[in-house]
Amino acid sequence: MTDKSDPVECQEILARLEELVSYESPSRDKTALDRLGARLAALLGSAGGSVEVVPNARGGDHLIARFPFPGPASSRPALVLGHFDTVWPSGTLARMPFRLDEGRAYGPGTYDMKAGLAIFLNSMEKARNSPPPRPVWAILTSDEEIGSPTSRGLIEDLARQCAYVLVLEPPLTDGGLKTARKGVGRFRLEVEGKAAHAGVAPQEGRSAIVELAHQILRIQDFQEPGAGTTLNVGVIQGGTTTNVVPASATADIDVRAATSAESARIESAFRAIRPITEGTRLSVTGGFNRPPMERSPGIASLFEQARQIGGKLGMTLTEGPTGGGSDGNFTAALGVPTLDGLGARGAGAHADNEHIVVESLGERARLLAALLNELKVQS
Ligand SMILES: [Zn+2]
Numbered sequence: 001m002t003d004k005s006d007p008v009e010c011q012e013i014l015a016r017l018e019e020l021v022s023y024e025s026p027s028r029d030k031t032a033l034d035r036l037g038a039r040l041a042a043l044l045g046s047a048g049g050s051v052e053v054v055p056n057a058r059g060g061d062h063l064i065a066r067f068p069f070p071g072p073a074s075s076r077p078a079l080v081l082g083h084f085d086t087v088w089p090s091g092t093l094a095r096m097p098f099r100l101d102e103g104r105a106y107g108p109g110t111y112d113m114k115a116g117l118a119i120f121l122n123s124m125e126k127a128r129n130s131p132p133p134r135p136v137w138a139i140l141t142s143d144e145e146i147g148s149p150t151s152r153g154l155i156e157d158l159a160r161q162c163a164y165v166l167v168l169e170p171p172l173t174d175g176g177l178k179t180a181r182k183g184v185g186r187f188r189l190e191v192e193g194k195a196a197h198a199g200v201a202p203q204e205g206r207s208a209i210v211e212l213a214h215q216i217l218r219i220q221d222f223q224e225p226g227a228g229t230t231l232n233v234g235v236i237q238g239g240t241t242t243n244v245v246p247a248s249a250t251a252d253i254d255v256r257a258a259t260s261a262e263s264a265r266i267e268s269a270f271r272a273i274r275p276i277t278e279g280t281r282l283s284v285t286g287g288f289n290r291p292p293m294e295r296s297p298g299i300a301s302l303f304e305q306a307r308q309i310g311g312k313l314g315m316t317l318t319e320g321p322t323g324g325g326s327d328g329n330f331t332a333a334l335g336v337p338t339l340d341g342l343g344a345r346g347a348g349a350h351a352d353n354e355h356i357v358v359e360s361l362g363e364r365a366r367l368l369a370a371l372l373n374e375l376k377v378q379s
Helices: 007-020 030-046 110-127 151-162 208-220 260-271 298-310 330-334 360-374
Strands: 050-054 062-067 078-083 098-103 104-106 136-143 164-167 177-181 183-192 232-237 248-257 281-290 319-322 355-357
Touching: 007 104, 007 360, 030 050, 030 062, 030 110, 050 355, 062 151, 062 177, 062 183, 078 104, 078 110, 078 330, 104 110, 110 136, 110 355, 110 360, 151 330, 164 330, 164 360, 177 298, 177 330, 183 208, 183 260, 183 319, 208 232, 248 260, 248 281, 260 281, 260 319, 298 360, 355 360
Parallel strands: 078 136, 078 164, 177 319
Antiparallel strands: 050 062, 062 136, 098 104, 104 355, 183 248, 183 281, 232 248
């Protein structure tokens, strides 16, 4: 991507990013999340948004900001999605402080996705000079990294009222936008066997571990890599001690699927599981927490427009799919055209070398502002 960044603008966004990183915000720490949420609410307000704090007893409060740009009365808003929780526990800053090195800004949550939030704030401040043709709504949530259990309904309610959705998650490594994401499924298989003394009466036992071993090999065959469906039995547990035939065993399984047809096939395959060892019982819980984000004609049209808008700014925008999920999966699955990956360039999400490329901050802010000004959707 060509860099046409204004260094002053980059420095302003960088200062905002450093401030946001200084507020640690792990997904399960309500006190910490609400502290950052209050600061973000103030920043959204001073950028011109009217801010609604949505109380959340089960986690950090969520924020909705509405920027009432004057447009034709009928125009539905654009929705911007972001999250301010991170995967990093409180105290991480002590060993992984915010720091600059060779044009990169390192620190917990820089790339995923506090840089995206800083970019959004900057583009809303600038939007006062060239207001977009429709209202801009934003929802910033506190639980994306744990699967959005308390924000999903809010996100979907807002998306249904909006013309399109832009997601502030990190882009592909070359800065490309994410136009397809796999759906994410989590399943748990529990096996109930029958305990018995392994030396005295082994024939009376029914080994839950042996049954689980059979089932794992069958479950592996649910995969269809050619169709984008992969599966990982990531955790198993079972048994009590070596001289007891194990009465219970469980497996936790992560599944990724590229299409809703494939996620439906996987769900029915799990429901159809039956015991192989006589006298054992099985139960399956879980399902697809995030539906696949498929590259619909609406998404393809948004990307083509974005490519041209980026071109006018001197950027060569690419697109691609990713195996990871985001809140964009929810909005795309509702049929609302969604473009994801509008955050800063960088690398190392969820890893110790997490960082963003400083010079990308200004270019991404200009791209976001231009998209909000120029994207067109039917209806
Ligand atoms: Zn994220």
